[in-house]
Amino acid sequence: MLKVAGLRKVYPTAGGGFEAIRDLTFEVPAGQLACIVGPSGAGKTTLLKCVAGLLPRTAGVLELHGKDITAPPKTMAVVFQEYGRSLFPWMSVSANVELPLKSAGVPKAERRARAAEALEQVGLADAGAKYPWQLSGGMQQRVAIARAVAYRPEVLLMDEPFAAVDAQTRADLEDLVLKIWRELGITILFVTHDIDESVYLGQRVIVLSAAPTVVQDDVRIELPGERDQLRTRSLPEFAELRTHVFEEIQRAKAEAGRAA
Numbered sequence: 001m002l003k004v005a006g007l008r009k010v011y012p013t014a015g016g017g018f019e020a021i022r023d024l025t026f027e028v029p030a031g032q033l034a035c036i037v038g039p040s041g042a043g044k045t046t047l048l049k050c051v052a053g054l055l056p057r058t059a060g061v062l063e064l065h066g067k068d069i070t071a072p073p074k075t076m077a078v079v080f081q082e083y084g085r086s087l088f089p090w091m092s093v094s095a096n097v098e099l100p101l102k103s104a105g106v107p108k109a110e111r112r113a114r115a116a117e118a119l120e121q122v123g124l125a126d127a128g129a130k131y132p133w134q135l136s137g138g139m140q141q142r143v144a145i146a147r148a149v150a151y152r153p154e155v156l157l158m159d160e161p162f163a164a165v166d167a168q169t170r171a172d173l174e175d176l177v178l179k180i181w182r183e184l185g186i187t188i189l190f191v192t193h194d195i196d197e198s199v200y201l202g203q204r205v206i207v208l209s210a211a212p213t214v215v216q217d218d219v220r221i222e223l224p225g226e227r228d229q230l231r232t233r234s235l236p237e238f239a240e241l242r243t244h245v246f247e248e249i250q251r252a253k254a255e256a257g258r259a260a
Protein backbone atom coordinates (compact mmCIF):
# COMPACT_ATOMS: atom_id res chain seq x y z
CA MET A 1 0.00 0.00 0.00
CA LEU A 2 2.74 2.42 1.02
CA LYS A 3 5.98 2.06 -0.88
CA VAL A 4 9.28 3.73 -0.01
CA ALA A 5 12.12 2.83 -2.36
CA GLY A 6 15.58 4.34 -2.57
CA LEU A 7 14.40 7.41 -0.67
CA ARG A 8 17.08 10.07 -0.34
CA LYS A 9 16.79 13.45 1.30
CA VAL A 10 19.49 16.09 1.24
CA TYR A 11 18.69 19.35 3.03
CA PRO A 12 20.16 22.36 1.29
CA THR A 13 22.71 24.04 3.57
CA ALA A 14 25.37 26.72 3.19
CA GLY A 15 28.01 23.95 3.21
CA GLY A 16 26.61 22.22 0.11
CA GLY A 17 23.83 20.13 1.65
CA PHE A 18 23.24 17.74 4.52
CA GLU A 19 22.34 14.15 3.62
CA ALA A 20 19.73 13.25 6.25
CA ILE A 21 18.47 10.13 4.46
CA ARG A 22 20.73 8.14 2.16
CA ASP A 23 18.70 5.17 0.95
CA LEU A 24 15.50 3.93 2.55
CA THR A 25 13.48 1.07 1.14
CA PHE A 26 10.47 -0.62 2.75
CA GLU A 27 6.80 -1.30 2.10
CA VAL A 28 3.88 -1.14 4.50
CA PRO A 29 0.89 -3.36 3.65
CA ALA A 30 -2.65 -2.12 4.24
CA GLY A 31 -3.78 -2.38 7.84
CA GLN A 32 -0.32 -2.77 9.37
CA LEU A 33 0.88 -0.86 12.43
CA ALA A 34 4.58 -0.28 11.77
CA CYS A 35 6.84 1.54 14.22
CA ILE A 36 9.97 3.43 13.21
CA VAL A 37 12.82 3.81 15.70
CA GLY A 38 16.41 4.96 15.35
CA PRO A 39 19.06 7.11 16.98
CA SER A 40 18.33 10.79 17.52
CA GLY A 41 18.83 12.67 14.27
CA ALA A 42 18.37 9.49 12.17
CA GLY A 43 15.82 11.27 10.00
CA LYS A 44 12.61 9.82 11.43
CA THR A 45 10.73 13.13 11.23
CA THR A 46 12.24 13.81 7.80
CA LEU A 47 10.97 10.43 6.59
CA LEU A 48 7.47 11.07 7.93
CA LYS A 49 7.33 14.56 6.39
CA CYS A 50 8.39 13.13 3.01
CA VAL A 51 5.78 10.34 3.24
CA ALA A 52 3.14 12.93 4.22
CA GLY A 53 3.98 14.94 1.11
CA LEU A 54 5.00 17.92 3.28
CA LEU A 55 8.66 17.87 2.28
CA PRO A 56 10.07 17.28 -1.21
CA ARG A 57 12.43 14.30 -1.52
CA THR A 58 15.77 14.49 -3.28
CA ALA A 59 15.44 11.09 -4.95
CA GLY A 60 13.60 7.80 -4.76
CA VAL A 61 10.06 6.47 -4.92
CA LEU A 62 7.21 7.29 -2.53
CA GLU A 63 3.89 5.78 -3.50
CA LEU A 64 0.49 5.29 -1.95
CA HIS A 65 -1.50 2.62 -3.82
CA GLY A 66 1.00 2.93 -6.66
CA LYS A 67 0.45 6.69 -6.94
CA ASP A 68 3.39 9.05 -6.60
CA ILE A 69 3.19 11.20 -3.43
CA THR A 70 3.90 14.78 -4.49
CA ALA A 71 1.51 16.60 -2.14
CA PRO A 72 -0.31 15.63 1.09
CA PRO A 73 -2.56 12.69 0.06
CA LYS A 74 -6.23 13.25 0.93
CA THR A 75 -6.45 9.86 2.62
CA MET A 76 -3.60 10.54 5.07
CA ALA A 77 -3.65 12.22 8.47
CA VAL A 78 -0.72 13.20 10.68
CA VAL A 79 -0.48 13.54 14.47
CA PHE A 80 2.61 15.43 15.66
CA GLN A 81 4.26 15.51 19.06
CA GLU A 82 3.47 19.15 19.69
CA TYR A 83 -0.26 19.05 20.33
CA GLY A 84 0.04 22.54 21.86
CA ARG A 85 0.94 23.91 18.46
CA SER A 86 -1.34 21.73 16.35
CA LEU A 87 -4.62 22.77 18.01
CA PHE A 88 -5.97 26.29 17.58
CA PRO A 89 -6.48 27.82 21.05
CA TRP A 90 -9.23 30.19 19.90
CA MET A 91 -11.39 27.36 18.56
CA SER A 92 -13.45 24.97 20.66
CA VAL A 93 -12.42 21.32 20.78
CA SER A 94 -15.27 20.43 18.37
CA ALA A 95 -14.28 23.17 15.95
CA ASN A 96 -10.68 21.92 16.00
CA VAL A 97 -11.82 18.37 15.24
CA GLU A 98 -14.15 19.57 12.48
CA LEU A 99 -11.60 21.81 10.77
CA PRO A 100 -10.08 19.29 8.30
CA LEU A 101 -13.62 18.10 7.46
CA LYS A 102 -14.62 21.69 6.75
CA SER A 103 -11.63 22.07 4.42
CA ALA A 104 -12.64 18.82 2.72
CA GLY A 105 -16.13 20.25 2.09
CA VAL A 106 -18.03 17.88 4.41
CA PRO A 107 -21.51 19.33 5.13
CA LYS A 108 -22.06 20.89 8.56
CA ALA A 109 -24.42 18.28 10.04
CA GLU A 110 -22.12 15.43 9.04
CA ARG A 111 -19.10 17.32 10.40
CA ARG A 112 -20.83 17.70 13.76
CA ALA A 113 -21.78 14.03 13.90
CA ARG A 114 -18.31 12.78 12.89
CA ALA A 115 -16.57 15.07 15.40
CA ALA A 116 -18.89 13.95 18.22
CA GLU A 117 -18.31 10.29 17.32
CA ALA A 118 -14.52 10.74 17.19
CA LEU A 119 -14.48 12.58 20.52
CA GLU A 120 -16.44 9.74 22.03
CA GLN A 121 -13.97 7.20 20.60
CA VAL A 122 -11.08 8.95 22.36
CA GLY A 123 -12.98 9.24 25.65
CA LEU A 124 -13.76 12.97 25.39
CA ALA A 125 -17.48 12.90 24.65
CA ASP A 126 -18.14 15.86 26.98
CA ALA A 127 -15.24 18.08 25.98
CA GLY A 128 -16.53 19.42 22.63
CA ALA A 129 -17.50 22.87 23.91
CA LYS A 130 -14.24 23.40 25.84
CA TYR A 131 -11.11 25.09 24.52
CA PRO A 132 -7.81 23.20 24.14
CA TRP A 133 -6.13 25.31 26.84
CA GLN A 134 -8.74 24.10 29.35
CA LEU A 135 -7.53 20.51 28.88
CA SER A 136 -4.49 18.59 30.16
CA GLY A 137 -1.65 17.70 27.76
CA GLY A 138 -2.88 14.11 27.45
CA MET A 139 -6.42 15.30 26.71
CA GLN A 140 -5.14 17.72 24.07
CA GLN A 141 -3.31 14.88 22.38
CA ARG A 142 -6.58 12.88 22.46
CA VAL A 143 -8.22 15.81 20.65
CA ALA A 144 -5.46 15.71 18.02
CA ILE A 145 -6.10 11.96 17.62
CA ALA A 146 -9.88 12.57 17.42
CA ARG A 147 -9.28 15.12 14.68
CA ALA A 148 -7.32 12.52 12.69
CA VAL A 149 -9.95 9.82 13.36
CA ALA A 150 -12.88 12.06 12.35
CA TYR A 151 -11.15 12.61 9.03
CA ARG A 152 -11.30 8.81 8.47
CA PRO A 153 -7.85 8.41 6.96
CA GLU A 154 -6.57 5.28 5.31
CA VAL A 155 -3.10 5.98 6.65
CA LEU A 156 -2.25 7.65 9.95
CA LEU A 157 1.26 8.99 10.48
CA MET A 158 2.26 9.65 14.08
CA ASP A 159 5.50 11.47 14.95
CA GLU A 160 6.47 10.81 18.57
CA PRO A 161 2.94 11.70 19.60
CA PHE A 162 3.36 10.86 23.28
CA ALA A 163 6.85 12.19 23.95
CA ALA A 164 5.55 15.16 25.93
CA VAL A 165 3.10 13.40 28.28
CA ASP A 166 3.65 11.59 31.58
CA ALA A 167 4.13 7.81 31.76
CA GLN A 168 0.60 6.99 32.98
CA THR A 169 -1.05 9.10 30.28
CA ARG A 170 1.32 7.63 27.73
CA ALA A 171 0.22 4.08 28.54
CA ASP A 172 -3.44 5.13 28.19
CA LEU A 173 -2.76 6.82 24.84
CA GLU A 174 -0.84 3.78 23.56
CA ASP A 175 -3.89 1.63 24.29
CA LEU A 176 -6.09 4.23 22.61
CA VAL A 177 -3.99 3.96 19.43
CA LEU A 178 -4.31 0.15 19.51
CA LYS A 179 -8.09 0.41 20.01
CA ILE A 180 -8.49 2.86 17.11
CA TRP A 181 -6.21 0.80 14.89
CA ARG A 182 -8.27 -2.35 15.58
CA GLU A 183 -11.65 -0.63 15.24
CA LEU A 184 -10.88 1.32 12.07
CA GLY A 185 -8.53 -1.14 10.36
CA ILE A 186 -6.26 1.70 9.24
CA THR A 187 -2.56 1.63 8.40
CA ILE A 188 -0.36 3.37 10.97
CA LEU A 189 3.26 4.49 10.69
CA PHE A 190 4.33 5.38 14.23
CA VAL A 191 7.65 7.11 14.95
CA THR A 192 8.96 6.84 18.49
CA HIS A 193 12.13 7.22 20.55
CA ASP A 194 10.83 4.66 22.98
CA ILE A 195 11.97 1.09 22.24
CA ASP A 196 9.42 -0.51 24.62
CA GLU A 197 6.63 1.53 23.05
CA SER A 198 7.64 0.38 19.55
CA VAL A 199 7.58 -3.31 20.57
CA TYR A 200 4.33 -2.89 22.52
CA LEU A 201 2.47 -1.18 19.67
CA GLY A 202 3.98 -2.52 16.49
CA GLN A 203 3.38 -5.56 14.38
CA ARG A 204 6.75 -4.62 13.02
CA VAL A 205 9.61 -2.31 14.07
CA ILE A 206 11.77 -0.71 11.40
CA VAL A 207 15.11 0.32 12.90
CA LEU A 208 16.87 3.18 11.12
CA SER A 209 20.63 3.69 11.15
CA ALA A 210 22.17 7.02 12.13
CA ALA A 211 22.30 9.67 9.36
CA PRO A 212 22.98 9.26 6.46
CA THR A 213 20.14 6.85 7.06
CA VAL A 214 19.39 3.36 5.76
CA VAL A 215 17.18 0.59 7.19
CA GLN A 216 19.35 -1.10 9.83
CA ASP A 217 16.84 -3.83 10.70
CA ASP A 218 13.22 -4.76 10.11
CA VAL A 219 11.88 -6.74 13.06
CA ARG A 220 8.62 -8.72 13.02
CA ILE A 221 6.85 -8.44 16.36
CA GLU A 222 5.20 -11.75 16.98
CA LEU A 223 3.38 -11.07 20.22
CA PRO A 224 -0.23 -11.99 21.01
CA GLY A 225 -2.64 -9.72 19.07
CA GLU A 226 -4.43 -8.42 22.17
CA ARG A 227 -1.77 -6.32 23.90
CA ASP A 228 -1.99 -5.54 27.58
CA GLN A 229 0.26 -3.07 29.41
CA LEU A 230 1.07 -5.50 32.22
CA ARG A 231 0.86 -8.96 30.68
CA THR A 232 2.42 -8.18 27.29
CA ARG A 233 5.30 -6.23 28.81
CA SER A 234 6.13 -9.06 31.20
CA LEU A 235 6.31 -11.76 28.48
CA PRO A 236 9.80 -13.24 27.90
CA GLU A 237 9.31 -12.66 24.12
CA PHE A 238 8.72 -8.96 24.85
CA ALA A 239 12.03 -8.76 26.75
CA GLU A 240 13.85 -10.56 23.92
CA LEU A 241 12.43 -8.23 21.27
CA ARG A 242 13.17 -5.03 23.21
CA THR A 243 16.73 -6.25 23.83
CA HIS A 244 17.15 -6.98 20.13
CA VAL A 245 15.86 -3.53 19.05
CA PHE A 246 17.99 -1.85 21.74
CA GLU A 247 21.12 -3.66 20.52
CA GLU A 248 20.38 -2.68 16.93
CA ILE A 249 20.12 1.00 17.90
CA GLN A 250 23.36 0.75 19.89
CA ARG A 251 24.99 -0.85 16.84
CA ALA A 252 23.70 2.00 14.65
CA LYS A 253 25.17 4.56 17.03
CA ALA A 254 28.50 2.73 17.26
CA GLU A 255 28.77 2.49 13.46
CA ALA A 256 28.01 6.22 13.16
CA GLY A 257 30.69 6.94 15.77
CA ARG A 258 33.27 4.86 13.86
CA ALA A 259 32.35 6.56 10.56
CA ALA A 260 32.74 9.99 12.18
Ligand SMILES: Nc1ncnc2c1ncn2[C@@H]1O[C@H](COP(=O)(O)OP(=O)(O)OP(=O)(O)O)[C@@H](O)[C@H]1O
Pocket residue numbers: 011012013018020038039040041042043044045046047193211
Ligand atom coordinates in the same frame (compact mmCIF):
# COMPACT_ATOMS: atom_id res chain seq x y z
N1 LIG B 1 15.66 21.99 7.57
C1 LIG B 1 16.79 21.35 7.81
N2 LIG B 1 17.96 21.77 7.29
C2 LIG B 1 19.12 21.10 7.50
N3 LIG B 1 19.22 19.97 8.24
C3 LIG B 1 18.09 19.51 8.78
C4 LIG B 1 16.82 20.16 8.62
N4 LIG B 1 15.88 19.45 9.28
C5 LIG B 1 16.52 18.41 9.85
N5 LIG B 1 17.85 18.44 9.56
C6 LIG B 1 18.87 17.46 9.98
O1 LIG B 1 18.51 16.19 9.43
C7 LIG B 1 18.80 15.17 10.39
C8 LIG B 1 17.54 14.37 10.63
O2 LIG B 1 16.60 15.19 11.34
P1 LIG B 1 15.21 14.60 11.83
O3 LIG B 1 14.53 15.66 12.64
O4 LIG B 1 14.47 14.03 10.69
O5 LIG B 1 15.70 13.41 12.79
P2 LIG B 1 14.92 12.58 13.89
O6 LIG B 1 15.38 11.17 13.73
O7 LIG B 1 13.47 12.83 13.79
O8 LIG B 1 15.49 13.22 15.21
P3 LIG B 1 14.99 13.10 16.72
O9 LIG B 1 14.94 11.64 17.02
O10 LIG B 1 16.05 13.81 17.50
O11 LIG B 1 13.65 13.76 16.77
C9 LIG B 1 19.33 15.87 11.64
O12 LIG B 1 20.74 15.80 11.62
C10 LIG B 1 18.86 17.29 11.49
O13 LIG B 1 19.77 18.20 12.10
